[in-house]
Amino acid sequence: MLQNTGYSKTEVTGISIAKFVHPDDKKRVIESHQKRIAGVETEKMYSVRVIKKDGNIMWVSINSARIEWEGKPAVLSFLHDITEAKILEEKVKQNEQFFRAVFEQSPSGIFMFDNNYIVTQCNNRLAQILNSSIEKIVGLNLKRLKYKEVIPYFDRALNGEEVIYEGPYYSTTGDSKIWIFIRIFPIKDEKDNIISGVGIVEDFTGFKETQKALTESKQRFSQIINFLPDPTFAIDKNGKVIMWNKEMEEITGIKSEEMLGKDNYEYALPFYGKKRPILINLVLNSKEDIEDNYISFQRTTQNTLIGESYSPKLDIYLWGKARPLYGVNGNIVGAIESIRDITTIKDTERKLTYQKKCFEALFKNSTDAIVFFDTNHRVIDINSRFTELFGYTSEECIGKDVDRLVANKENYLEARKLTETVFKGNMVETQSVRYNKEGKPIDVRIKSVLVVVNGEVVGGYGIYSDIREQKKYERKLKILSIHDQLTGLYNRTYYEQIIENLSHSNQFPITIVSTDMDGLKLVNDTLGHSKGDEILKNYAKVLKRSVRQSDILARIGGDEFVIILPYTDEESGEKVLKRIRENIKDYNKKHPRLQLHISMGIATASNKGVSILETYKKADDLMYRDKLQRRKSARSQIISTLMAALTERDYITSGHVKRVKKLSIILGEKLNLSSKQLSDLTLLAEFHDLGKVGIPDKILFKEGPLTEEEWEIMRQHPEKGYRIAMSSPDLSGVADLILKHHERWDGNGYPLGLKGLEIPIECRILSIVDAYDAMTSERPYSRKKSKEEAIEELKRCSGSQFDPKLVKIFLDIIGDNN
Structure with a gap:
């Protein structure tokens, strides 16, 4: 135990054991020692830390017992090195020394003799008792002792008895008489044959002291074994x-x-x-x-x-x-x-083995790149994902500085600082850029943790997650957060930010243009939102061509746009408006089917004293004034454009419209309709299919019967036509007739399901005339019928689809009019 501490016997003799015990354990050792001395019950065994000479710590267990030593209470302690489990060897060695000490240093004289009564071995104490020397005693024939009274006892011992002699004895020199106590007993082999004898000699004068010492010796031996x-x-x-x-x-x-x-x-x-x-x-x-x-x-x-x-x-x-x-x-x-x-x-070992295997599996198969490095930042190991991400093989990495491996000159210090932070006991989690073998940057999320084994830091793990896609998505989101997804212009969020920033800027004068798409709702309702989106994108392109790159374009609502012109006075702003209108005119010439119609207003903030927000409101008010002036003509132009689009799709032919108008007026006059009714009937005949401009071509021109889903879409055209007509002052008077022109006499029409006389007479007339002309004309979905076949069909549907009274009158008309 002493050797393990690094101290010599001289250095520790006479020194309190507390000096060598760790400061945190001194109190415990002292209290235990004091309790043992006082005979107070205390713990049987406890462990403390001992400071070795080289400064290292060694754990030992201490077993203590109270004993009497030379008439005084003392503590016998056994220290066990539980760190290296070497205590057992030391105890065995102590036992050997103890048995030798018992023989050599025993207070009793001990001798051994063979079957020939020859002394074969004795200790110094016997020589002292007999006032002789070991050399003189060993080899002595006990049969030739001068004191003959004791010889029979040796005979009895060699005959198998254990005997005790108490009495006087003369020294080997014969010049002194001593009182002795001799215990003599035989030694037998495995076959119970007596092979020798042993004698234990006590100075009778000091018998009690010797007996006490022997008892203590036995107690100490028992304690050593059992503790x-x-x-x-x-x-x-x-x-x-x-x-x-x-x-x-x-x-x-x-x-x-x-x-x-x-x-x-x-x-x-x-x-x-x-x-x-x-x-x-x-x-x-x-x-x-x-x-x-x-x-x-x-x-x-x-x-x-x-x-x-x-x-x-x-x-x-x-x-x-x-x-x-x-x-x-x-x-x-x-x-x-x-x-x-x-x-x-x-x-615990099994659990650790299992954990190690699990960790190795995670390390090897992780979707993150992982590097294990030592306390000098040198790479010890990498996983396959590290190779995939950075392009380095294991051989190229081992022993290299981990920070120089994946960082360039510009961010090496940043990478080094992160690694040093880990070794200060802090966990690192951040996002940064690292570089692969080819020097290409990679966006990564970095995590790093210490690796501690048995309380000692042996290195750390660097974990790199590839977040390039995430960063790409974040950049896209950032762009989307301030840009309008449809047109690519800035959105309202960015507009509000820039308005706030410009209020505190030095970019005055600042001119603001507020502009609005006219008739967008009408286009969405009739042609669909895809066409409306197309118009918005085209208008955005026109605006981009009309302003400087430094100007700010924003779509702040469905059809609302704002142009912010820094360092622009009112006169320069008017030139921008003129350029926009010219570009609109050029666009409309190239795109007659889907023209752009806009309203604009302009206002200027000449200096910081003028509110930017108020300037925008002023421009917006002027834009609405412009819209009111243009509204009627704009809507008429849009409706004309829609009708032209329907005509271009070859759905409405001029011959069809003329024939329907002519026959409808003839039938109306026959029924004595008023001039207003005849005027409305004329408009209805021309515009009743206006809503079909919003019906897809694949349905409108489908050859063969429509599916139920397709019919649902087709049946929407009266409502679409109604909304278009309501937006036009010229057609609003017949909007209700356009809505109801597909109602049936028996109530099975659409969209309202009107019946009989609930259906306006203009609509009842149109349904008969339109059906007749449709049957006798070429259509994609049906063959042309003869006049006779058409008349028979009208008769068959009279009273169900058509007003029977009007059918009869109409048949009389077409019978007279070829």
């Missing part, structure tokens, strides 16, 4: 158990008196359920084949064996350490083994 912290037993050379301590009793449930003297591997039964050689036997017989019975096995110096095994009887894992026992002549006289329950340790 060993590990279960320990010993066998002699013949395999008989000669020691079985209390810890062995506890772990096996077998008392020492039951086990002492047993042989034939009896001591293996409590652990393995059968008699078989174990570690302790291999010490005495190296030819024993027992290594396969151990999970692990090793042979250290000084013939010490260490092994791990499983005890099926106790269902625990055992660690064992065995070594020889040496006699006074250095001969092996037996063996000793200490064992320890390591089930908890093995369970």
